Amino acid sequence: MALSETVSPARPWADGAAEPFVRIEKLTKRFAGFPAVDDVSLDIFRGELFCLLGGSGCGKSTLLRMLAGFEQPSAGRIEIDGQDMAGIPPYERPTNMMFQSYALFPHMSVEKNVAYGLRREGMGRAEAMERVGEMLRMVQLEGFAGRKPHQLSGGQRQRVALARSLVKRPKLLLLDEPLGALDKKLREETQFELIGLQESLGVTFVIVTHDQEEAMTLSSRIGVMDAGRIVQVGEPPQVYEHPSTRFVADFVGSVNLFEGRVVEDAPEHIRLASAEAGATLYVGHGVSCVPNQTMWLAVRPEKLRLTRDRPAGRENALLAEVEEVAYMGNLSVFQLRLPTGKRLRASRANVARVDAEAISWDEEVWVSWEDTAAVVLAQ
Amino acid sequence: MRRGIALPVFCALGFLFLYAPILSLVVFSFNESRLVTVWGGFSTRWDGELFRDPQILGAAWISLQVAVISATIAVILGTLAAYVLSRFGRFRSRALLTGMATAPLVMPEVITGLSLLLLFVSMESLIGWPAGRGMTTIVIAHVTFGLAYVAVVVQSRLAGLDISLEEAAMDLGARPVRVFFDITLPVIAPALVAGWLLAFTLSLDDLVVASFVTGPGASTLPMVIFSKVRLGVSPDVNALATIVIAVVALGVGIAVWQLRKGTGND
Amino acid sequence: MSGRWLVIAVPFVWLLVFFLVPFLVVAKISVSDAAIAMPPYTPILDWEGLRATLTLSFGNYAYLWEDALYATAYWFSLKVAFVSAAVALVIGYPMAYFIARSPEPKRTLYLTLVILPFWTSFLLRVYAWQGFLRSNGVINNFLLWTGVIDQPLVMLQTDFAVYLGIVYTYLPFMILPLYANLAKLDESLLEASADLGGRPLATFFHVTLPLSAPGVIAGFMLVFVPAIGEFVIPELLGGPGTLMIGKVLWNEFFQNRDWPVASAVATVMLLVLVVPIMLLRLAQARAEAE
Numbered sequence: 002m003a004l005s006e007t008v009s010p011a012r013p014w015a016d017g018a019a020e021p022f023v024r025i026e027k028l029t030k031r032f033a034g035f036p037a038v039d040d041v042s043l044d045i046f047r048g049e050l051f052c053l054l055g056g057s058g059c060g061k062s063t064l065l066r067m068l069a070g071f072e073q074p075s076a077g078r079i080e081i082d083g084q085d086m087a088g089i090p091p092y093e094r095p096t097n098m099m100f101q102s103y104a105l106f107p108h109m110s111v112e113k114n115v116a117y118g119l120r121r122e123g124m125g126r127a128e129a130m131e132r133v134g135e136m137l138r139m140v141q142l143e144g145f146a147g148r149k150p151h152q153l154s155g156g157q158r159q160r161v162a163l164a165r166s167l168v169k170r171p172k173l174l175l176l177d178e179p180l181g182a183l184d185k186k187l188r189e190e191t192q193f194e195l196i197g198l199q200e201s202l203g204v205t206f207v208i209v210t211h212d213q214e215e216a217m218t219l220s221s222r223i224g225v226m227d228a229g230r231i232v233q234v235g236e237p238p239q240v241y242e243h244p245s246t247r248f249v250a251d252f253v254g255s256v257n258l259f260e261g262r263v264v265e266d267a268p269e270h271i272r273l274a275s276a277e278a279g280a281t282l283y284v285g286h287g288v289s290c291v292p293n294q295t296m297w298l299a300v301r302p303e304k305l306r307l308t309r310d311r312p313a314g315r316e317n318a319l320l321a322e323v324e325e326v327a328y329m330g331n332l333s334v335f336q337l338r339l340p341t342g343k344r345l346r347a348s349r350a351n352v353a354r355v356d357a358e359a360i361s362w363d364e365e366v367w368v369s370w371e372d373t374a375a376v377v378l379a380q
Numbered sequence: 381m382r383r384g385i386a387l388p389v390f391c392a393l394g395f396l397f398l399y400a401p402i403l404s405l406v407v408f409s410f411n412e413s414r415l416v417t418v419w420g421g422f423s424t425r426w427d428g429e430l431f432r433d434p435q436i437l438g439a440a441w442i443s444l445q446v447a448v449i450s451a452t453i454a455v456i457l458g459t460l461a462a463y464v465l466s467r468f469g470r471f472r473s474r475a476l477l478t479g480m481a482t483a484p485l486v487m488p489e490v491i492t493g494l495s496l497l498l499l500f501v502s503m504e505s506l507i508g509w510p511a512g513r514g515m516t517t518i519v520i521a522h523v524t525f526g527l528a529y530v531a532v533v534v535q536s537r538l539a540g541l542d543i544s545l546e547e548a549a550m551d552l553g554a555r556p557v558r559v560f561f562d563i564t565l566p567v568i569a570p571a572l573v574a575g576w577l578l579a580f581t582l583s584l585d586d587l588v589v590a591s592f593v594t595g596p597g598a599s600t601l602p603m604v605i606f607s608k609v610r611l612g613v614s615p616d617v618n619a620l621a622t623i624v625i626a627v628v629a630l631g632v633g634i635a636v637w638q639l640r641k642g643t644g645n646d
Numbered sequence: 647m648s649g650r651w652l653v654i655a656v657p658f659v660w661l662l663v664f665f666l667v668p669f670l671v672v673a674k675i676s677v678s679d680a681a682i683a684m685p686p687y688t689p690i691l692d693w694e695g696l697r698a699t700l701t702l703s704f705g706n707y708a709y710l711w712e713d714a715l716y717a718t719a720y721w722f723s724l725k726v727a728f729v730s731a732a733v734a735l736v737i738g739y740p741m742a743y744f745i746a747r748s749p750e751p752k753r754t755l756y757l758t759l760v761i762l763p764f765w766t767s768f769l770l771r772v773y774a775w776q777g778f779l780r781s782n783g784v785i786n787n788f789l790l791w792t793g794v795i796d797q798p799l800v801m802l803q804t805d806f807a808v809y810l811g812i813v814y815t816y817l818p819f820m821i822l823p824l825y826a827n828l829a830k831l832d833e834s835l836l837e838a839s840a841d842l843g844g845r846p847l848a849t850f851f852h853v854t855l856p857l858s859a860p861g862v863i864a865g866f867m868l869v870f871v872p873a874i875g876e877f878v879i880p881e882l883l884g885g886p887g888t889l890m891i892g893k894v895l896w897n898e899f900f901q902n903r904d905w906p907v908a909s910a911v912a913t914v915m916l917l918v919l920v921v922p923i924m925l926l927r928l929a930q931a932r933a934e935a936e
Contacts, residue, residue: 071550092552117552165548390740391745394740398760460656464657471650486868488915498672527660531657557649585768585769605769605773621767625770629766
């Protein structure tokens with residue numbers, strides 16, 4: 002069930018009539034018989050900031066490299082802006098790539114690096130240098146034009162790589178773990194700059210990352226990948242609050258999973274008998290299922306409420322012991338243990354500076370959540 | 381781990397072993413006495429005599445020309461071979477090319493020399509070229525084993541080169557040939573210089589192969605030295621040795637400087 | 647992508663014509679007979695109008711087989727090459743190890759010192775050993791002067807001088823591949839061994855040595871194989887009794903002017919060498935796969 006079904010120019014994927022900018026159809030890539038990318042079909046729309054999210058070995062980098070032209074597909078096709086990319090080498094594609102290692106040419110200055118692509122197009126020196134200057138201003142590196150890569154810091158090199166890949170105004174920009182090498186603070190700042198750049202230039206971005214926080218912050222839509230396949234595609238809230246599988250639920254953020262059997266199936270609610278929870282759990286919305294089907298209830302840590310007394314008016318309330326408390330500054334994360342032995346994770350924003358009533362180790366608390374706060378997963 | 385003294389001492393002796401003959405050559409080239417291994421006083425007389433010997437000068441000139449030409453051609457061919465073997469992935473007869481490019485490194489010189497000479501003779505009787513043997517045939521022979529050495533040096537440098545540099549260039553619109561000249565070549569340049577110097581030295585130093593494949597009138601410096609040395613120790617050879625050592629030391633110094641520049645950059 | 651084929655073709659064709667084909671020519675001439683002609687061998691294919699007669703004369707090989715000189719020379723060459731390579735390994739391994747464990751500025755210095763002699767004239771260095779080893783040479787003069795001996799030692803024109811010369815000349819070829827391998831050795835492996843209770847000697851035998859095996863093989867082959875066919879060193883430092891196969895080939899060619907026999911000697915040498923060369927390639931391929 003989509004959170005919002007409003008059709009708007011900012012959300013072309015929701016409009017059934019919109020033409021995708023990039024069409025990936027049944028794309029497969031095999032290395033020595035092993036499918037690194039397995040029958041992937043995906044549509045990406047113009048102006049999107051699309052993130053391919055997954056762990057190492059899931060095939061996201063291979064998929065990106067096929068878009069760039071560095072790998073040839075074993076099967077399937079790629080279409081960019083209506084043009085079939087079969088057999089087209091990287092230097093003839095309307096794509097540009099920002100490499101994970103930045104790949105700055107060590108023997109050329111920043112200026113020459115950024116101008117390289119323009120010169121290959123046949124642009125004259127004067128015009129190229131003007132465009133380069135403009136681009137360097139955009140990434141806040143004016144004055145660095147004459148420096149060589151080894152004279153720059155990591156963050157500066159990243160901007161040069163970005164400038165170099167954007168200066169040609171490609172139709173599609175491919176970014177391979179663009180923020181991976183930066184420290185946390187720099188990463189946060191750069192994330193917003195990246196979004197700003199993308200919006201002002203109107204370039205379609207495809208980003209590959211393993212960092213789900215990054216994917217959630219940057220993207221218009223996320224494609225979650227596992228073992229060469231796309232498991233779910235959706236806007237960040239969609240993927241976070243309505244994961245389609247346990248894998249997605251667990252990969253994007255943390256989640257508490259209860260395995261259970263369907264014991265009551267009604268149009269407006271269902272109940273799951275869960276041995277793990279030691280109780281029957283209530284779900285306040287209809288779920289397509291059959292009686293006795295094994296399903297999983299997924300509830301996020303921040304949706305769990307911890308109270309000392311049994312909360313009134315809540316169908317789902319379990320007694321648990323607080324095993325660990327991790328204080329993270331803005332959040333507190335609690336690890337709880339149910340009598341059945343199952344462990345749960347709950348998190349809570351620290352809204353008060355000083356909380357004399359704060360829940361602590363070894364306390365017995367009631368864990369509860371709203372009837373509609375959980376999602377039921379069939380796989 | 382405690383650093384013992386045995387290892388450094390052993391190594392010092394090893395280095396001494398490597399350098400003893402060289403040092404003695406240098407010392408005795410400045411020896412006044414004709415009895416080469418008996419010290420008779422400091423003198424540069426033999427250096428002077430050396431420069432007046434037309435046979436040695438002529439041979440040195442030929443050796444120099446051959447070395448420069450064959451080193452240059454060897455670098456071109458060796459770099460191509462190294463690039464192909466490093467970057468071209470799998471292709472038909474790749475194993476054969478690999479084998480042919482590395483075998484000269486271990487092949488005994490007498491075999492290389494004999495086989496090339498027999499080839500030249502057969503070619504001459506079949507198609508008329510090469511007409512007689514001389515500088516051309518020596519150059520061909522030296523290029524053949526020189527390129528194997530260049531290929532090793534360049535291949536090792538290419539292996540350390542981040543391939544995403546070349547991919548980035550292609551991504552920005554450069555065709556493969558352009559990528560090679562704009563990106564690959566400048567970055568591996570120090571290895572090319574080292575390879576050239578290596579091929580140059582090997583050519584200058586070669587005796588056996590040149591003896592087989594040369595013809596009348598084309599005597600190389602090692603051939604002249606060999607004939608003198610066969611007869612016994614001689615003082616002008618000592619003088620020559622000093623000069624050679626000085627020149628080579630300079631060459632190696634340049635090569636090392638270039639290689640360090642290369643590794644400092646990326 | 648025909649451009650690719652052109653790039654492959656250039657070095658490939660050169661090597662094919664000037665490296666591989668010559669071996670075929672050698673094999674061909676080894677089955678012809680010597681002749682007083684220029685070139686001094688008979689053609690193996692005789693044309694009479696449209697009739698061709700192929701004459702393969704294996705007499706040269708029979709000749710090698712019958713005359714004990716050749717078999718002796720082959721065995722001697724293998725023995726000398728093997729022993730020299732082994733000695734070079736014993737001397738070279740500690741040196742390579744030392745250089746690989748040295749801190750940076752010194753390391754490049756040591757490497758340069760190892761490489762430098764290699765780049766000075768090989769001929770001149772062998773010549774220098776002549777000066778060292780002769781009866782009134784440096785070593786003998788020194789020993790006589792200090793009174794350690796009263797008769798000069800005969801060191802030149804002996805087997806000993808040949809072993810010495812080969813070890814000396816090929817030592818850098820042993821040190822460099824060993825160094826390349828040892829330099830890549832992960833220091834933390836040695837630390838892990840120590841942490842688990844391994845004393846320095848145990849760490850060396852159980853960790854360092856096995857991991858340096860590819861370097862040892864490469865170095866050994868780079869010395870052993872070319873040394874078999876060595877000519878200059880036995881010629882200048884050896885005596886009439888030190889007959890190595892390289893010298894035999896040279897003499898057959900330049901003195902006896904018997905090209906077919908020289909070719910036969912070369913062909914047999916090549917066959918004997920094929921096995922070690924294959925081993926080297928296997929070791930290289932395994933090293934590349936790591």
